[in-house]
Amino acid sequence: MFEAVIEALQFDFMRHALLAGILVSVACGIVGTFVVVNRIVFISGGIAHTAYGGIGLGYYLGFNPVIGAIAFALLAAVGMGIVERSTKERADTIIGVMWAVGMAIGIILIDLTPGYKADLMSYLFGSILAVPEQDLLIMLILDLIIGAIVFLLYKELLAISFDPVFSTTRRVPVQGLYLILVGTIALTVVMVMRVVGLILVIALLTIPAAIAGQFVKDLKQMMVLASILGAIFTNIGLWLSYFFNFTSGATIILVAGLSYLLSLVFQRLQNRWRLKNIENKTRYR
């Protein structure tokens, strides 16, 4: 077992994959925390799937599909962010329509593109085992950008997440900050797409933060714990997929999902144990 691990680490692709897992986990931990506390998981899903339209455009016009994905994700983020905050229509309906239309545009554009689409599946299901060194650098830079945004705007982002109305009365530019927040979600989504694929992005964005949220006392702790959990899940998932020859993205998500289930059970037991303690104390007093 141990020798097999050493052997696997000889391969560039394995080292790159493990590193990529850690790099995306940092972004997911920070941004996912805001996704979870703001309850905008649905918007994040919408952004991820609309990005597929950009991938289709990249194929059709012959440029790097990742560039198309970033552009479409950012546009979707701004559009959905405005809809969520300012429309009197049902925001979730409109976001659902944008989500579906974006994905459909991508599919039609790919239909229109002649020839064999080599790595199309990798955008849908991820290709963490094929991350080139250059992409690792891009991930690191994105991590730094996201980290800097959240560090510099932390007091405002905390305030608009906790109480947007009060923040408005204190003359905080709530709408603009909200768009910056969904913009960072868009960047994260495209980055994570390389690892677990469009379809599973939401899981890596929300599960680590959701687990962390149950055990922390403030938002900073939540970001740190979510990042660590994400790194653990991606690494365990990768090793399992390596040894059992499973699809890596799906394996990572299953590890994360199972951990979420266990954390819920653990929290339930912890609450029951606390209640029993309180009962005992009052009984013997």
Next chain:
Amino acid sequence: MKNKVIEISNLWAGYGSEPILHDINLTVLERDFIGLIGPNGGGKSTLLKVILGLLKPMKGSVKIMGRSVDSGKKSIGYVPQFVEFDRNFPVRVEEVVQMGRLGQRKLFQPYNSKDRAVVQQALEIVEMWPMRHLPLAELSGGQRQRVYIARALASQPKILILDEPTASIDSRISQSIYKLLGELNKYITIVIVSHDLAAIYAHVKSIGCLNRRLIYQENKQLTRDAIEQTYKCPMDLIKPDLTSVNYVPREVSDRV
């Protein structure tokens, strides 16, 4: 002569093309302690939104400290309606109160030592300083309300506006909140909005009745007309602990 802190004249406001507030006139003077009562749907929260700059008036004007709402709202400390907030939101007491300082700090500017001093003072006033590191989720309803009051005080306001401050808090704790507000009223003007006359009656200096129109006198006189114009059925409103109050109209007290 006391200064006018809020001056509302001929105000019409509402949503879409439907005005909810009809021709509101109200002058709030320094160190007033006003209770605005009225039934649900009578326009209480609409009036608050206009004063807080969250809703533009259709007609008429609102002046805060003699300035427009947009610059005058800096002088207002707002304590929102008690809602069961997201218990899963991880945030500490001190962080919540710091949000009151947001207007004083620009984007990218961290809170400084003055902010920390003001936050400490605000938490001491509401007697929550020892609990500053606790997560908000671990506090009781009354303690949480004190934290929200401290957050409003951290803005160093001239005016404190509270929306249903003691709804869903038990009456013993409500009493302590009103005692605190009475202390604060020595140097801050206070406006309370409530649907429950009985809850606030003993604590305020004057009362306004708001049901689309506003009826307000500077003393605590409540005429039978005012109540009946505000509420269709005054019987709902007049609770037993008020029947001894002599300015309740004879007709009403006879029926209780």
